[in-house]
Amino acid sequence: MKVEAVEAELVARETSVVPGQPLTLGLRLQHDPHWHSYWRNPGDSGLPTQLELSLPEGFVAGSFDWPAPQRLFIPPLANYGYEGEVVLPLRVSVPAGFDGDSLRVVGKASWLMCSDVCIPGDAELALTLPVSRDGSTSASRHAALFDDAHRRLPAQTLEVQVGAAGERLSLGLPEALASAEFFPYHEGLIANAAPQALHAIEAEGQPERRLELRLSDEGARRVADPAERLRAAEGVLVAGDRIFELTPVVAQGPLDAGVEISRVAGAEAAPAPGSSAGRAGGAFSSLFSRGAGGASTAGPAAGAPGTQATGAPGSEGSSASASGAAVDAGGQVGGSLAGLLVAALFAAVGGLILNLMPCVFPVIGLKVLGFAGHGSAGDPARQQSASRASRNSALAFSAGVLTSFWLLAVLLLGLRAAGHAVGWGFQLQSPAFVAAMALLFVAIGLNFSGVWEFGLGMTRLGQYEQRKGSTTSGSFGAGVLAVLVATPCTAPFMGSALGYTLSASVVETLVVFTALGLGMALPYLLLGSFPAWLRHLPRPGRWMESFRQALAFPMYATAAWLGWVLGRQAGIDATFALAIGAVLLGLAAWLYGRFVQQAQPVRVDPVRARHRRGFAASLAVLSLAAGLLVAWPDQKSISGQPARSASAGEGFDPRSAGLAGVAADAGAAGRVGAPGAGAGETGSASAFADPASGTSADPAAWYPWSPDAVARASAAGRPVFVDFTAAWCVSCQVNKKLVLDREAVVQAMQAAEVLRLRADWTSRDEEIGAELARHGRNGVPLYLLYRPGSTQPTVLPELLTPGIVAAAIESVARQ
Template sequence: MRPMIGRLAARLPMLLVLFCLAALSRPSFAQEEDGLLPVTQAYRLSTDTSTPGVLKLHWDIAPDYYLYRGRMKFKPADGVTLGEATFPDGEKHHDEYLGDVEIYHHAIDASVPYTLAPGSTRLRVGVQFQGCHEVDPKICYPPHTEQLDLPLPVGTAASGGGSLGAALQSLGATHGSSGSDAPLPAEQAFRLEAVAQDARHLLLRWSMPPGYYLYRDQTRLQLRDAKGVELTPQWPAGTRKDDPHFGSVTVYFSELDLPVTVAGDIGGRTRLALEASFQGCQDGGLCYPMMTRALDVELGGAQSATGMPTATAPEAPPAAAGQGPLQTSLWLALLLALGGGLVLNLMPCVLPVLSIKAVGLLESGESPARARAHAIAYTAGVLVSFVALGLGILALRSAGHALGWGTQLQQPLLVGVLALVMLAVGLSMSGLVQFGASLGNTGAGLASRGGMAGDFFTGVLAVVVASPCTAPFMGSALAFAFAAPAAYALLVFVALGLGLALPFLAVGFVPALARRLPRPGRWMETLKQLLAFPMYLTAAWLAWVLANQRGADAVGLLLVAAVFLALSLWWFERSRGRAGLVRAPVLLALLATAVPLYALARLPPPVRAAHADTGVVAYSPQKLAELRAAGTPVFVDMTADWCVTCKANEHTVLDTAAFRALLQRTGAVYMRGDWTDVNPTIAAFLEHYHSPGVPLYVVFPRGGGEGRKLPTVLTSGLVEQALTEAAR
């Protein structure tokens, strides 16, 4: 008996571990499954590969059972590339362990696009799913995987051909003889119209039935008999598609609104002869040959021209009255940019970096020459950063990416890196580490060099953290920059930089102002350490932004990276002045910091749970059109979690009882669009209202007509006036 007890005692830790794992895996996983169906009978999976390039799946779900949407995964075999799976919206369900999820009862249809390596004749995919029995005995099955090995329809096996001729697929092999999926004539499948918003801005619209798409990179625009006049399209973000013939491409489904800027001498022209060449396909069907349409566009007003020989094109959305970006003159845009950059110093996003600059200014009180050096180096960092930011945004927008002011913070990796930079700056100001070119402009080594490197980097950092903010006057200036020729746009960015650096230039070059600064002393070390805490708060705010972008896993990875960064800085400080081998762990710790950042960049966006009874309607063009057709006034708020100005407006105006009462009194609907992540639909709305980014507030009146664009900084009185007028 005692040996048996001894063996049980020896195995007790392992049994406890197994018990804990079983308990944590899912609640109430029954050992006795009396009355429960086998997983393959509870969830009967059938497939359909009749549509080339699309795997269709259907689950029949037994009564009292359900499937989790978020637990469905697809793993391709070698030679198979899968696209993003498409699911219908599920039922909202609060799970005790998984939180807010979506589930399916009765049945579900899903589809997964795929491409095959040349020579493949079968489709091999692993399909994993998980579900639960929701009545007694309540259990959840472990994740179940079915390995699919499916034959392909005749004529759809992958081949190595990559020419356009190979892209033209056999319609009979694709759709059979039903005729329901027969391709439309090209004129009906791809309807094209053009409208002149003003003499320098055109809007082209392609309208396509469901299931048809247009290639971005196969589209060419040119003018006939207009030498010296250039067309610059501003491509919105499209859908990435793995095309078996062209590789990874950008395509547009259903509808494409393409703003086009006209540059050059148009003289006294009243119309432009536009020629558009493009190519598109029927999803899962044939690809049309290159099409060319000729359009005559009237410049005298917003009169549309259509490239269709038959049928009347739908009316294009008119431009907001008085909101054309190039209606602003260059000199006015530069003045607005200078004022906006100056006001940007007072915005909360820039204040943490001003803490660094304040220390530098106080240190420079010993010498007028040193004060000028501080000001020049800081201004150089600001101007170089603004020009680089402007060049990057303009280049990417011309390449078809929907970018605007602050959208670099839509990239989680950049948010994580910026949070670590703020942490490093804070540790430096707290005195835990001293850099050779100190970020806080301190240290004997830096003092001997005049602090130029530290001041320059401070200017760079000021521009980076300023991007989530939009100050008054900036909106009109940036809208002008994004629509104007590149040279004018860069002048606007330079003016913004001068405005941001102007207070420090004034202190550096006006002795009377410099004399008002306190004299340096031992008290400055305490002040410097105190000003480190705004840097830590900024890092915490960026971690919150990251949580909204990629969930709790992203914050966990950021914290791991922060620990490794702190380790590398600690060892850097301890090994100062020692041999190279002693400092080698610093490099290893920095490399370890990069590993969680790499994993962070690969995280998918989390599934956002719907919040009921918030009184906020999620933005969609269809819902907005429905509300306007019903005669309902609408307040549209385009925002983002990284936009500090947006959050300030929400705190002071939009998330208040007074605003909710105003909505009820005027019968208006509050509609919000979230641009925290890349969203082509919201990007198109911003483009239509010539907004360089968020926040954007537009009030649509009850009786129809174009929406009224509000300033970027809201007041309760301004919003009340706009909604009251819209409700009349």
């Protein structure tokens, strides 16, 4: 069964079952390139592979016989696991009285597959074997895998003397071994990433060896107990082609160190995450020890330093039984304090810049209006009251911002724990949420236009505080609204900071999101804390109401844009339904504002006025309910996600692009449905000519992203530019219109024969989410430029300029 990053199968050593004779079964794992699973002791992080078998009565299954693993470096950590193809064998005792004609074995396997990201998975597996009545059987086609696993099992036991001093653990080996590498059975005692040095000594004229290991901090404390010292030395010793299971005994005296003759390198010999040239994060990336911000280091051969991973985090045919939760290569790894502080700093700066993004500006403009109203007081008493109101409003606004960011963080953590690859702006991948947001912006726009009033609600933002009292709840709501409208935008520094949270603990994730919220709220906290600054704002007057009404139009524009996003997700019918819903919402707002909120003339009979208001209110409620019902997207119609239209991928002909064998898989066929993609944008079968000529019939063509297309194009000598985008991402749209579609940039890419691929995350896509996580991001935009033949891309900034892109392409063209 093919699932995420691995092919799993329940296999047998023999072709048939013989009653009374043991049966050797195994879990065969064929890992995708640069992915690995874990040994019985996973090391610094990870989870061991498990298999639960359902067998007939009388059958008894043993546990895995674990072949010796590889040491896999993820600096500064190390894990123990397997790559490539491996069988984990186990013995099953078959009762002599078994009288069935066949044996059906059902098992549930679970694992953690890791590369730059980790994907927990599981699969239901089954195997049926005939029963041999004459006692004869033969080797199955998997016998060679079982034999290889058997060769990696301990063939004999080796008694070793164990000594400890400080953080050093010494194993006295009685044989003159040329090399040795130790794999401990028990977690937390040995420093897995430390080098292991083999020393030669002479003991009573006989050559012996000492293997010097480093203890972990916890291990150094615990080995004072002789029993714990022996536990630390329990494990497997690999000495060339010989494999031993160690039987430790406590040394009677100190063990001589001797002379070092060989050494197994530790994690310090492996490249640190982020060390590749051109990766984002620069000097700061080494502080993000999870690998979230830098180049991958996963899956070396035993004893070798980490190698850069190029495998895709998913492939065609992935089973839904595999969980898609994406974390870093180390699983649940605790990061350094320095890394957390840098991530928090980046988040705070990104949150501050977020105030200048087009998503947030209309709401922020109205908040400034509220402060302008506070700065108008004349006498000292009113000044003191205005200062207090400003401070309370700023605190309430900041509380709304922080609460919203905390809720987003909790939702992200919950969805990831449930196995979903989600990131910043994930809620906008839901058509229902997009439709609800569009209607909310229509309602806010109508409020700003004066069609209806929401009293002291969140859209009033405190501009009438002096006249109508405290608007603390309104300011809190304004903070919530500001975060809601901010999610389509990604400010500079935010990408690296949010990428840090991909594998962070709950506390660390909340710290980063708190820093993001504080950065966004900082200007208002400062204005509320220093009322004297408010004197520099314009004096209140009629211009405030005019400005408020003018800001209704950005709200309408935002609603229109969200309608376009909904169309990309659920089709034109959903957009039309949203438009009708908006009209009905407008009718409800007009009825409420005109007949319920407005004061009736004195000459009107109070009873008739009350009945009129009740009737109008009923009509408003009915109109509102009808609008919501009509606008709500039909989930049954959102099956294939129009953003993945067939036409979007049909145009990708790898042969016309000069990439023999590159094929857009079915899953990638629509990923090119990028914002604004239309006829001619996704390319045609003849869009690219022979790359040797460097010409293109359609230099603006974009093709669907897939990991295979990137790998094959790079291997064929083509530079590759990948645009990770979404229709709801404002930053993506700005970069697309102002930079990527600019004629000079298109011509520069054409001259360098750059293949342009687009990954559309408008609707949720687990493979794209995992690829974002692989590059240390949990949101869009992300721009990658692959040099010919390279598997490690250059990561461009979130906000592009033609100069940045041109310089990156020029560096590729010079090669």
